Amino acid sequence: MxxxxxxRLITEFGYPNLVTPEDVAAFTGAPGDHVVFVPGDVRRNLETPDVAVILPELRQAFQGRFDCAVAGDAVEEAVREAAKVFKTPSLIFYREGQVIGGIPKVRDWTEYVERIGQILALPVAAE
Known part of the structure; x- marks a missing residue:
């Protein structure tokens, strides 16, 4: 990572760095909507820095409707598996500890705004 x-997402913006499964559970299980940024291998994936720049702008565009965290290397695979979003970089959306959607790879601004709006409008599935 x-x-x-x-x-910068961690130090300047204060996004939690999720390094254990417990970190992921605590962050995603808190009240509200949450996004976990799964960067992937930044050396192989040239889109990762782009998504790292776009994420704070998306949060601002949605007026803080969701909070954000960064998946550390040790939990990336588990987060991707649980969300069934295997491509990186990706943004995985949660509510009440449940995955409500994911956006893999870099997208154009309009597509991000449209897809995030759709994801945030989804209800949480009953268990």
Whole structure:
């Protein structure tokens, strides 16, 4: 995960760095809507820095409707598996500890806004 734009999300924006399954459960299970940024291998995936720049702008565009965190290397695979979103970088959306959607790879702004609006409008599935 070593990339200055990903580090900036944690240090400048204060996004939690989720490094254990317990971190993921605590963050995604808190009240409200949440996004976990799954960066993937930044050395192989040239889109990762782009999504790291776009995410704070998306949060602002949605007026803080969701909070954000970064999946650390140790939990990335488990987060992708649980969400069934295997491509990276990806944004995985949660509510009440449940995955409500995911957006893999970098998208254009209009598509992000449309898809995030659709995801946030979804109800949580009854268990």
């Amino acid at each position: 070593d990339h200055p734009l990903i580090t």
